Amino acid sequence: MLKEGKFGYHEAISLLLITIAINVFFTSPAVVVQIVGNAGWYMTLVSMLTAIFAFMFLYLLLKRFPNKNIMEIADLVLGKWVSAVFLLLFGSFLLWTASINIREFTEVLKIYVLPKSPPSFIMILFLITIIVLSFLGLETIARFAKFIIYILGAGFVLVVILSSQNFEIRNLFPLLGYGLDKTLIHGLLRSSFYGEIVIIGVIASSLQGYKEIKRIGFSTLLLAGFFTSFSLLVFIFVFPYTVGQEITSPMYEMAALINYGGFMQRMEPLFLFLWNFGSFVEISFLFYASLMIYCHIFRIDDKRPIILPMVTTLYGLSLIPKSIIDVISGFVQTLRSWGWIFYYIPNVIILIIALIRKKKGESQNV
Amino acid sequence: MYKRTLILVSLLLPLFITGCFDSHEIGDYAYVTALGIEKGVSNTFRLTFQIPKFGQSGGSSSEEESGSDGGGKNEEMEIITLDASSLLSAVAITNSNLSKDLNFMHLKLIVISEELAMSDMLEETIAPLTRYRHIRRTTNVIVCKDKTEDFIKELKPYPGELITTTIEELFEKSGKTGYFHQSTLNDLYCEIKSPYHALLVAYGSINKEDNLKSEGGFFKGESSIPGNYYAGEIPRKGGPKIELFGSVVFDGDKMVGKLTGFETQMLHLVRGELKFGLFTITDPEKPDVVIPLDITEFEKPVIKIDLTGEKPKIHVKLKFEGDIVSIQSGIDYEKPEKLPIVEDTFEKNLIKGIKDTFEKCKEMKADVFDFGTTAAMQFWTIPEWEEYNWLEKFSQSELEVDVDFTIRRTGRLLQSESIISSEGKE
Numbered sequence: 001m002l003k004e005g006k007f008g009y010h011e012a013i014s015l016l017l018i019t020i021a022i023n024v025f026f027t028s029p030a031v032v033v034q035i036v037g038n039a040g041w042y043m044t045l046v047s048m049l050t051a052i053f054a055f056m057f058l059y060l061l062l063k064r065f066p067n068k069n070i071m072e073i074a075d076l077v078l079g080k081w082v083s084a085v086f087l088l089l090f091g092s093f094l095l096w097t098a099s100i101n102i103r104e105f106t107e108v109l110k111i112y113v114l115p116k117s118p119p120s121f122i123m124i125l126f127l128i129t130i131i132v133l134s135f136l137g138l139e140t141i142a143r144f145a146k147f148i149i150y151i152l153g154a155g156f157v158l159v160v161i162l163s164s165q166n167f168e169i170r171n172l173f174p175l176l177g178y179g180l181d182k183t184l185i186h187g188l189l190r191s192s193f194y195g196e197i198v199i200i201g202v203i204a205s206s207l208q209g210y211k212e213i214k215r216i217g218f219s220t221l222l223l224a225g226f227f228t229s230f231s232l233l234v235f236i237f238v239f240p241y242t243v244g245q246e247i248t249s250p251m252y253e254m255a256a257l258i259n260y261g262g263f264m265q266r267m268e269p270l271f272l273f274l275w276n277f278g279s280f281v282e283i284s285f286l287f288y289a290s291l292m293i294y295c296h297i298f299r300i301d302d303k304r305p306i307i308l309p310m311v312t313t314l315y316g317l318s319l320i321p322k323s324i325i326d327v328i329s330g331f332v333q334t335l336r337s338w339g340w341i342f343y344y345i346p347n348v349i350i351l352i353i354a355l356i357r358k359k360k361g362e363s364q365n366v
Numbered sequence: 367m368y369k370r371t372l373i374l375v376s377l378l379l380p381l382f383i384t385g386c387f388d389s390h391e392i393g394d395y396a397y398v399t400a401l402g403i404e405k406g407v408s409n410t411f412r413l414t415f416q417i418p419k420f421g422q423s424g425g426s427s428s429e430e431e432s433g434s435d436g437g438g439k440n441e442e443m444e445i446i447t448l449d450a451s452s453l454l455s456a457v458a459i460t461n462s463n464l465s466k467d468l469n470f471m472h473l474k475l476i477v478i479s480e481e482l483a484m485s486d487m488l489e490e491t492i493a494p495l496t497r498y499r500h501i502r503r504t505t506n507v508i509v510c511k512d513k514t515e516d517f518i519k520e521l522k523p524y525p526g527e528l529i530t531t532t533i534e535e536l537f538e539k540s541g542k543t544g545y546f547h548q549s550t551l552n553d554l555y556c557e558i559k560s561p562y563h564a565l566l567v568a569y570g571s572i573n574k575e576d577n578l579k580s581e582g583g584f585f586k587g588e589s590s591i592p593g594n595y596y597a598g599e600i601p602r603k604g605g606p607k608i609e610l611f612g613s614v615v616f617d618g619d620k621m622v623g624k625l626t627g628f629e630t631q632m633l634h635l636v637r638g639e640l641k642f643g644l645f646t647i648t649d650p651e652k653p654d655v656v657i658p659l660d661i662t663e664f665e666k667p668v669i670k671i672d673l674t675g676e677k678p679k680i681h682v683k684l685k686f687e688g689d690i691v692s693i694q695s696g697i698d699y700e701k702p703e704k705l706p707i708v709e710d711t712f713e714k715n716l717i718k719g720i721k722d723t724f725e726k727c728k729e730m731k732a733d734v735f736d737f738g739t740t741a742a743m744q745f746w747t748i749p750e751w752e753e754y755n756w757l758e759k760f761s762q763s764e765l766e767v768d769v770d771f772t773i774r775r776t777g778r779l780l781q782s783e784s785i786i787s788s789e790g791k792e
Contacts, residue, residue, distance in 0.1 A: 037748045112499060117387040132376050136369065170562075170739040176746045241748065242559045257552060259504045262534060266502075 004206045004292070005139030009216060012200070012207055014145040016220040017227070018152065019196045019285050022278035024231045025251045025271075026104050027328045028193070028336065032232065034245040035186050039177025041233035046187025048225030051194035054344035055217050058201050061351045063210045065361030070201030070347070071296040076361070077354045084297045086346055091293030093342040094199070095310070098286035099317035100331045102126060105279045107324040108249050113272060123318060126283070127311050133284040134291065134307045138206060141288060145281045155274045159251075160234050162258045162267060167237040177241070192339030193228070197221055198347065202289045248324070287314060395469035396444070399529050400521055402514025403491055404479030406449035411491065413456040414477075414515045415468060417444040418529050443522070443529070447515045453495065470500040474533040475521070476507045476551065477514045477570065480614070480621065488558060488619035496555045503552035506537050509614040509621065511571035511598050520572050520607040536610065540568070544640035545593050545627035547613040558619045561752055562739045564732035565616035566633070569624055570608060571598030578603050591719075592646045593627035615732045617757075623730040629723040636682055636720060636735050638667045644691065650711045652695040657708060661688035661771070669740045673754075678763040680737055684716070689775040693782055700776040713769040724765045733760040 032040035058070075065073045074083035106122045114122060133141050177183055200207070200217055207213050235250045238257065247253050255271035258264070291310055295303050321327045354360070402414030419442050450456035457468050478492060495501050510517045523529040540548035546568040549557075557565035578601040597611040613630045615623045625633065634640035642662040649655045664685040672679040690708065693699055699708050727734055738756045745751040784791040 114388045115499065121387060128379065129376070132372055135372060168739075170742065173739070173742040174745040174747050174751045177748055179747050179749070240556055240560060240562070242561065243556045253503065257503055261538075262531065265504065 004203070005137060006206050006208070007139050007142040008208065009212060009219075011142040011146045012203070012216045013220050013223070014149040015142045015281065015285055016197060016200060016216070017223050018145055018149060018278050018281045019199070020194055020220070020224040021227045021231075022275075022282045023101075023193060024228050025275055025278065026108055026249060027332060029232055029235050029250045030245050030247050031328065031333060031336070032190075033236070033239075033241050035178070036183045037174075037177030037241045038172055038236045038244075039175070039180075039183045041229045041236060043177075043183045043187040043190070044193065044228045044232055045225055046184055047191040047193050048221055048228070050188050050191035050340075051197060051225075052218065052221050054191065054340070054347075055197055055221060057344070057351050058198055058347045059210070059214050059217060061347055061354065062201060062204055062213055064351075064354060064359075066210055067205070068361055069204040070198075070350075071293060072205075073201075073354075073361075074346075074350055077350050077357065077359050086350075087293050087297050090342060090346055091290045091297070093339075094286050094290040094293070095314060096317060097196075097335060097339070098283050098290065099314050099320075100327065100335060101279070101283055101286070102314070103318040103321055103327050104332060105275070105283075106318070107327055108252070109275070111248055111324070112252055112268075120319070123315060126280075127315055129280055130284045130287055130314075131307060131311055133280070134288055134311075135304060138203060138288055138292075141281065141284050142206075145285075148277050148281060152274050152278055155270055156231075159255050159258070159267065159271055159274075160230075162260070162264070163234065163238060163254050165260070166254070166257050167234075168240075169237060171236050171238075171240045172233075186337075189337050189340070192336050192343055194221055194224060195339045195343030196286070197224075198343050199285065199289045201347065202292055287311070394467060395471075396464055396466035397472045398468055398470050399472060399533065400475040400477060400518050401453075401470070401473055402447075402477040402479075402510075402518045403453075404482050404514045405485070409449035410451045411453075411456070411482075412447060412449050412515065413453060414445060414447040414518045415460065416518045416521060416529070417446065417468075418442060418523075419444065445515075445519055453498070470498070471502070472530060473501055473505050474530050476505055477510045477517055478507065478567075479514050480509055480511050483509045483567075483614060483616070483621035486618075486620040488554075488616070492551070493555055493558065493619070496551060501551065503550060503555070505551045506533065506568075507549055507551055507554050508568040508570040508610060511569070511596070517570065517572060517608060522606065524606075537568075539610075541639065541641075542643070543627075544631040544634040544643055545612070546570075546597075546610045547630055547634070558616065560738075561756060562733075562742055563736045564734050564757065565619075566625075566734040567614045567616070568610050569597045569612040569614045570610045571596070572607050573598055573600060573602065573609050575603045577601040591628050593631060594629075595627055596624055613734075615727065615730050615734050617730065617732045622732055623726070625723065625726065625734075628719065629726065632716070632719040632723040633727075633734060635663075635684060635716070636667055636669075638663065645688075645712070645715075647708070647711050647715050649693075649695045649697070650707050651697055655694035657693055657695075657699070657711075658691040659688045659708075659712060659773075660691050661686045661712075664770075664772070669737060671737060671741045671744070673741060673744055676762075678741065678759055679766070680763055681766045681768070682720070683768045683770070685770045687772045687774050688712075690773060690777050692777065696782050696785065698782045700779070700781045705773050709771045709773055712771045716769045716771070717767045720767050721765060728761050728763070731757070731761040733757060737763070 029040065032043065036043050061073060065076065071087055074086055078086060102123055106119045109122055110117065110119060197217060197220060200213060204213060207216065231251065235254060236244060238254050239247065239250060244250060252268055252271055255268040258267040291303055291306060294310065295306060300306060321331055396417045398415045399418055400416035404412045406412040446460055448456055448459060450459060461467050476492065482491065496503060523532045537548045540546055547566045549567045554565060554567065557563060577599055595611055597609050600609060600611060611627045613625045614621050615625060631640060644658055645661055646656045646658045649657050664687045668683040670681045690699065698704060741756050742751055745754065
């Protein structure tokens with residue numbers, strides 16, 4: 001039987017930070033430039049603040065029910081049947097998110113690196129890793145995330161430093177992009193970019209109490225906000241808004257532009273490393289979170305028999321989009337703009353009902 | 367035990383699936399190092415591929431094999447030219463007749479013919495190349511006066527070098543002399559779509575060696591402006607047949623004019639892209655000789671643009687310092703009271719050169735000076751900026767230039783003493 005185990009502050013932050021921030025390496029920056037021009041770097045800070053505000057509700061909920069995860073809280077507040085519907089929706093949403101991310105990863109990888117490989121081949125290899133990580137359990141995924149985040153961080157910093165030769169600071173002007181109103185509205189809507197923070201509620205039992213959850217949540221969001229904002233800033237330094245919106249993976253192209261003469265060029269394999277390992281952590285975590293929710297709904301103690309069927313479902317879902325256009329302008333765009341409904345609203349509803357019904361967990365001091 | 371087996375399987379798995387579908391041996395490809403694109407006769411485009419034979423002798427001894435006359439057959443290069451409707455169709459046709467597949471991963475240079483550049487077809491020909499994954503955005507782009515096919519035939523490696531190194535090193539000269547502008551495929555793509563500035567590309571040509579006159583009287587009068595040539599016009603003999611000199615100016619994706627090497631240098635000074643270089647001024651007191659100066663940028667150019675009036679008013683302030691390299695006339699300009707004469711002459715030369723270049727660019731309606739990026743700072747939003755239409759307003763703008771030049775050192779001589787002959791001191 002798989003035990004989730006306990007892990008600490010650093011592991012949890014690493015896990016959540018990679019899961020949130022890895023999306024900036026794919027098609028999102030181009031879409032952001034398309035919407036707000038060169039104002040993306042501070043639009044994402046608006047999104048981050050919105051996500052912090054939304055996270056407050058989850059924190060209040062977890063504080064009200066100490067030592068309980070969101071599934072247990074939902075059961076207590078909504079009752080088993082309503083909770084099952086709620087959780088099923090949320091779990092399916094996480095699985096759908098994971099499937100979109102796998103497909104986005106596959107399509108981008110196919111465009112830049114493996115054009116002849118069938119998507120299914122790339123996906124199956126990817127899924128094998130997810131299966132292995134899932135069999136090893138949440139604690140292993142978290143510890144792997146902590147191990148890899150330093151390498152990913154160093155790789156990212158190296159790519160940014162080397163790209164500085166192509167920086168054109170004046171690309172930042174006109175400073176307000178397509179207008180402050182647009183930036184604020186889309187900043188609010190695209191708070192879903194940070195939506196994965198709510199998975200902290202799913203893994204709450206593996207963390208050291210609500211105070212630690214509060215620290216982890218805020219630290220992760222602040223770090224992810226800073227990282228995303230910095231990435232978008234660097235990206236706009238390299239590509240003006242007219243071209244930035246056209247590029248499939250701006251960060252990859254940025255790495256490919258590094259050229260310091262014969263001995264220091266073609267640096268994109270470095271970026272490829274960030275892509276692959278970051279995506280492994282992100283998708284494994286999303287998948288495992290949905291697995292945990294599913295097993296909770298159907299009171300399945302041993303998760304292992306569920307892993308393979310669920311991975312098959314994940315694979316099937318990831319094959320649904322017809323093309324990369326479907327993935328980017330349809331699925332990813334919908335996820336980033338409207339994902340907040342699934343990420344944040346259920347927690348608010350549960351908290352309100354808990355307040356109305358005066359439901360409360362046991363005090364930690366008891 | 368179970369976990370260990372799982373880890374072992376995971377570790378071994380990658381060994382069996384290394385690039386199943388995308389694996390290729392290095393020898394499967396014919397690596398194209400230069401690509402020429404011009405208008406075709408039997409189809410829309412004529413494409414020329416330069417493929418060095420890296421396998422035999424490193425592609426480094428072509429000069430020796432081609433003979434000392436420099437015009438012989440390039441034995442170490444395969445040059446393939448064909449007419450096709452697009453690059454990809456040309457590649458497919460060529461591949462069908464080659465034992466290898468054409469590969470552009472090591473493409474170093476894209477040569478566009480002047481005729482094609484002038485025909486408003488850049489967006490259809492070059493811009494789509496950025497979508498093609500084999501071609502890197504760092505590939506250099508030039509516009510060539512002659513047929514690209516001929517140009518590529520004459521593009522040979524420096525003795526003892528690979529052609530790729532030769533091309534890379536050739537383009538590094540842009541930052542050292544400023545006589546031509548280095549632009550990559552990425553620059554080209556960004557600039558044809560830019561509301562900030564116009565596209566500037568290096569100008570190349572074959573030097574047929576017919577500009578070096580061997581007949582007629584010796585040169586007399588005031589020396590001409592150094593570097594005031596277009597590619598192919600430099601009076602020289604020997605060395606590589608191809609030369610990059612001057613730049614080509616685009617309005618959008620259409621070539622609208624050319625700048626000489628000197629004008630390109632002026633442009634680079636204003637853009638802050640020429641940090642140091644050798645400049646020559648006519649001796650103010652003896653105009654038939656010159657004073658070469660080794661100048662260094664002292665401060666980054668300060669550009670201010672006033673958009674309040676009907677016409678944009680541009681003010682450029684440049685600061686340089688430099689050394690006297692030689693004084694042909696022997697006049698003692700090193701003396702403190704005479705140094706300002708050289709400094710003033712250089713400043714005036716630069717102001718005139720920059721203003722003349724600016725006027726030329728204004729006529730072409732192309733802001734290759736990159737003033738637009740400074741103008742954009744005065745706008746809050748992109749719609750406001752795009753509505754202002756800087757590229758159109760640039761042709762109405764006025765330029766004011768301030769140059770501050772200080773001579774720091776006078777070379778290895780502190781003063782010039784007169785030459786003494788039988789007639790006494792000259």
